[in-house]
Amino acid sequence: MPVVIGLAAAAFGLIAVLVAVLGAIIPGSWPQASACQPTPGRAAADIPPTYLELYRKAGKAYGIGWHLLAAIGKIESDHGRGTGPGITSGRNHAGAAGPMQFMPATWAAFGIDGNHDGHTTPYDPADAIPAAARYLKHGGAPRRVHAALMRYNHSRTYVDTVLAQSRVYDTQPAPARGTAKCAAAGLAPSAAAAKAIAFARAQLGKPYAWGTAGPNFFDCSGLTHAAYHAAGISIPRVSGAQWRHGTRIPQGQEQPGDLVFFNTGPGTSVTHPGHVGLVIGDGKMIAAPHTGTVVQVQPYNRPTLLGFTRPTTHR
Numbered sequence: 001m002p003v004v005i006g007l008a009a010a011a012f013g014l015i016a017v018l019v020a021v022l023g024a025i026i027p028g029s030w031p032q033a034s035a036c037q038p039t040p041g042r043a044a045a046d047i048p049p050t051y052l053e054l055y056r057k058a059g060k061a062y063g064i065g066w067h068l069l070a071a072i073g074k075i076e077s078d079h080g081r082g083t084g085p086g087i088t089s090g091r092n093h094a095g096a097a098g099p100m101q102f103m104p105a106t107w108a109a110f111g112i113d114g115n116h117d118g119h120t121t122p123y124d125p126a127d128a129i130p131a132a133a134r135y136l137k138h139g140g141a142p143r144r145v146h147a148a149l150m151r152y153n154h155s156r157t158y159v160d161t162v163l164a165q166s167r168v169y170d171t172q173p174a175p176a177r178g179t180a181k182c183a184a185a186g187l188a189p190s191a192a193a194a195k196a197i198a199f200a201r202a203q204l205g206k207p208y209a210w211g212t213a214g215p216n217f218f219d220c221s222g223l224t225h226a227a228y229h230a231a232g233i234s235i236p237r238v239s240g241a242q243w244r245h246g247t248r249i250p251q252g253q254e255q256p257g258d259l260v261f262f263n264t265g266p267g268t269s270v271t272h273p274g275h276v277g278l279v280i281g282d283g284k285m286i287a288a289p290h291t292g293t294v295v296q297v298q299p300y301n302r303p304t305l306l307g308f309t310r311p312t313t314h315r
Helices: 005-024 049-062 066-078 106-112 125-138 146-154 156-169 182-186 191-202 220-230 238-246
Strands: 037-039 170-173 245-248 259-262 273-280 284-287 296-299 306-310
Touching: 049 125, 049 284, 066 125, 066 156, 066 170, 066 273, 106 125, 125 259, 146 191, 191 220, 191 273, 191 284, 220 238, 220 284, 238 259, 238 273, 238 306
Parallel strands: none
Antiparallel strands: 037 170, 245 306, 259 273, 259 306, 273 284, 284 296
C-alpha cells in the first residue's frame, strides 16, 4: 500500500474512533458509532406531535440533538401536559414559567418569537423550545452539554436525569444477531429505568450500611428499592423478594435499569440471592457492595451472577 494511502486510512480510522467516543459522552448530539445497527426508537410516541416537531426543528436550527430538548421538556413539564403551577400561566415556587421553565432574567436574555406571531412568551412552546435550544447553545452545547445543562438547572441530579431521558428518546441501537454485548450495552432504558439510574448515580460515594435504604447510607437492595421508588415503581425491600418480584430476563438480553442478582453472601442460594445491583449498560452496574465500601460502579459479569429481572408495578 502506498505510504500516502496508508496514512490517509489511519487518519480516517482515528477520526472514526474520536466520533464514537464523543457520541458516547454526549447522547443525542453526535452520531452513534456502534457495532449494533441503529433502528428508530419507539419512546418518542410519548411526545405530542406538535412538541416533537418543535424539538426537531429547534434542534436542527441550533445544532443540538432534539432528544436533549425533548428530555428537558419531559422533565420540566411533561411536554406541556403537567398540572403544576407555572406551566401554562403564572410561575412555579422557584419563579420559573412555561413548558421549558424559564426564569425571568433568562427569558429576557434568550426568549425569541419562534413562530413569528409578534408575541414572545415562555408559555408558548413555539417560542420556549427554540429559546431553550438557544440557551443551551450559548451554554456550550453540544460539545459541552453537561456544562450547558448545569447552567440550565444547577443540579447534578437534574443533569443526570435529563441525560438519561435523552437516551430514552434517542435512536435506539438494535442488537446484532447473536451479539450479547449489543443487547446489554446498546438499548436505551425506559423512562422509569432512566429515573432509577439517575437516582442511583446521585448516590455514588455514599457509605454501605446493612439494613438501610437512604438517604445517607444504603445496602444493596436498599439502593435498588430507593432508586425505583424515586421512579414511581414499588418493589420489595430485600434482594430475595426483589428476585421473585420482577420479570426474569435471559442473560444477554438485559437492559439498563434491570436488576442483576448474585448467589453470594451468608445464607444465599440460587433461589434466594444475597446481592443485587442496578444495570447501567456495557456490562456494568451501580451497587452497594458490602460493609466498608461505598455505592459504586462495578462490572457484573462474575462467577456468582445468578440472573436478571425487570422491575414492574403489577407483580
